[in-house]
Amino acid sequence: MRASDVIRNALFALYFVAFFAYLFLPLGIMGAATFNESRFPTVTPWQGTTLQWFNELWADAAMWQSLWTSIIIAFFVVLVSLPIGTAAALVLTSLHQKARGPLYAVMVSPLLTPGVVIGIATLVLWRQLGVGGGVFLIVVAQSSYIICYVMLMIAARLQRFDRTQEEAALGLGASKFMVFRRVLLPFLKPALIAAAFLAILQSIENYNTTLFVRGFDTPLTVYIATKVRTGLTPAVNALALIMITASILGAIAYEVLRRREARRKANLA
Amino acid sequence: MGDVFKRFGGGLGTVFTALVLVWLAGMVLAPNITMIDYALRPNLPPSAIGGDQDVYSLSNILYLAGEDVHRAIFFKTIWASALVAFITFVVCYPIAYWLAQNATPNQTALVLLALTIPFWINEVLRTLAWYILLAFRGPLNEALLAIGIIDAPVRWFGDTGVLAGMVYAYILFMLFPIYNAIESLEKSQVEAAKDLGASTWRIHARVVIPHAKAGIATGCVFTFMLAAGSYVAPALLGAPGSRWFTQIIYNWFFEGGNWNRGAAYALVLLVLCLVVVLVTLKLARVNLTDVAK
Numbered sequence: 411m412r413a414s415d416v417i418r419n420a421l422f423a424l425y426f427v428a429f430f431a432y433l434f435l436p437l438g439i440m441g442a443a444t445f446n447e448s449r450f451p452t453v454t455p456w457q458g459t460t461l462q463w464f465n466e467l468w469a470d471a472a473m474w475q476s477l478w479t480s481i482i483i484a485f486f487v488v489l490v491s492l493p494i495g496t497a498a499a500l501v502l503t504s505l506h507q508k509a510r511g512p513l514y515a516v517m518v519s520p521l522l523t524p525g526v527v528i529g530i531a532t533l534v535l536w537r538q539l540g541v542g543g544g545v546f547l548i549v550v551a552q553s554s555y556i557i558c559y560v561m562l563m564i565a566a567r568l569q570r571f572d573r574t575q576e577e578a579a580l581g582l583g584a585s586k587f588m589v590f591r592r593v594l595l596p597f598l599k600p601a602l603i604a605a606a607f608l609a610i611l612q613s614i615e616n617y618n619t620t621l622f623v624r625g626f627d628t629p630l631t632v633y634i635a636t637k638v639r640t641g642l643t644p645a646v647n648a649l650a651l652i653m654i655t656a657s658i659l660g661a662i663a664y665e666v667l668r669r670r671e672a673r674r675k676a677n678l679a
Numbered sequence: 680m681g682d683v684f685k686r687f688g689g690g691l692g693t694v695f696t697a698l699v700l701v702w703l704a705g706m707v708l709a710p711n712i713t714m715i716d717y718a719l720r721p722n723l724p725p726s727a728i729g730g731d732q733d734v735y736s737l738s739n740i741l742y743l744a745g746e747d748v749h750r751a752i753f754f755k756t757i758w759a760s761a762l763v764a765f766i767t768f769v770v771c772y773p774i775a776y777w778l779a780q781n782a783t784p785n786q787t788a789l790v791l792l793a794l795t796i797p798f799w800i801n802e803v804l805r806t807l808a809w810y811i812l813l814a815f816r817g818p819l820n821e822a823l824l825a826i827g828i829i830d831a832p833v834r835w836f837g838d839t840g841v842l843a844g845m846v847y848a849y850i851l852f853m854l855f856p857i858y859n860a861i862e863s864l865e866k867s868q869v870e871a872a873k874d875l876g877a878s879t880w881r882i883h884a885r886v887v888i889p890h891a892k893a894g895i896a897t898g899c900v901f902t903f904m905l906a907a908g909s910y911v912a913p914a915l916l917g918a919p920g921s922r923w924f925t926q927i928i929y930n931w932f933f934e935g936g937n938w939n940r941g942a943a944y945a946l947v948l949l950v951l952c953l954v955v956v957l958v959t960l961k962l963a964r965v966n967l968t969d970v971a972k
Contacts, residue, residue, distance in 0.1 A: 524908020
């Protein structure tokens, strides 16, 4: 190895460590602050180790109420965006190549619209119709762009679908509805599950759009952001720590399953 | 549309078409058209709506052009968002290249998985993590004081805080498109360039970056758009002197009580984002079809 290579590798290692420190240190500090007695969440100075903030989180009724609101919203967002996103993907892939481009551009446009603008546009339309902000408008506003993600995921899966299967089923006497129900839907099932999962994550995580259409309802993200201004305590950190732990466990479970699947495939081959 | 009915039959075809129509007409087009309508009308008391004062004009948009503070914040939001996109690109590019070209499949899977962990928790909590880290008596200042890099605590909240929080929040939107684009580059092309004596710098400038242009443009476009439309990072990590355009819009709606002017500001933001997105894609010769993958 030449000297320049050694320097280059060392520089890259340094960058690599710095990158992951940048990614995880803030989360680590936020998590660690949960156990500090200090009323303001921090790790400096350490005033003593405690578990009291978990109790405080447990007793925070408004937080649980907002979590519940977020779950209800996510549920309805999935209910709205899964059928529409699937229909959009099916319509798009059934069309001729020429008609696809313009329709596709319209369909992905919400992804290129800033979140606050989606919220505002939804708010003003529904005010004209006499409907104010609240859970209903949050569902409508979030769905309008989450449908795009669902559509893209279903369309990606559809690209690998062999249309001759449909013809075979029709040839064997199945009705068109039967083909959809028994051939296409089972094929789309993994993508539908993944899309539902992504829709839930996107819905619970959203803040910028939700803020404008929330009315007097308070989903989790809005609640946390309000807490920062009205009196942040490490109880919020306890919540963050629980969510971080859950995502790390989820990631590990995913990796274990992936390796098992890869080994199974290797054994078959 | 005939194709849809031919494939799925009358019943299902109608259902699918109706669902798509509800979405595109009811949830995308109608809201935006109403927003334009709001933006072009004056803010009137309910009794005067529909009266002779209720005429279309550009006055709400011209108000933005004439209001020095708002105009300055608008332009600052634009260039700061571009800066966020650029810094995010610089931070992500080396790791995207390494993942796509040098890492073993298992390393790639592990790192990609690790990267997604911060993104499973929501944007508000990610920003909150920075709020705690950057606090005046927070860990970052304490650490820097302890090492002796600074003599007095630094006020990070403001432009620096917003920048750090935003780059952090949008890393994945930059990293994945670039990674996907570099992954499709043949390793032998980099080898060939190296064998022909090209320097590392030259290999990236002449081989890798031109190949990954579409991915880089996509990542930049998304990061720019997300940054320009963000509310939470400037609200939590900003200072009174570092207001973001979205905060001005919010104030028109919920504090100033002038929805028409708020809608006009939102419209300006939307048009500007679309222009930046389309021009960037055009310059990089990327088709809109390839963007959202």
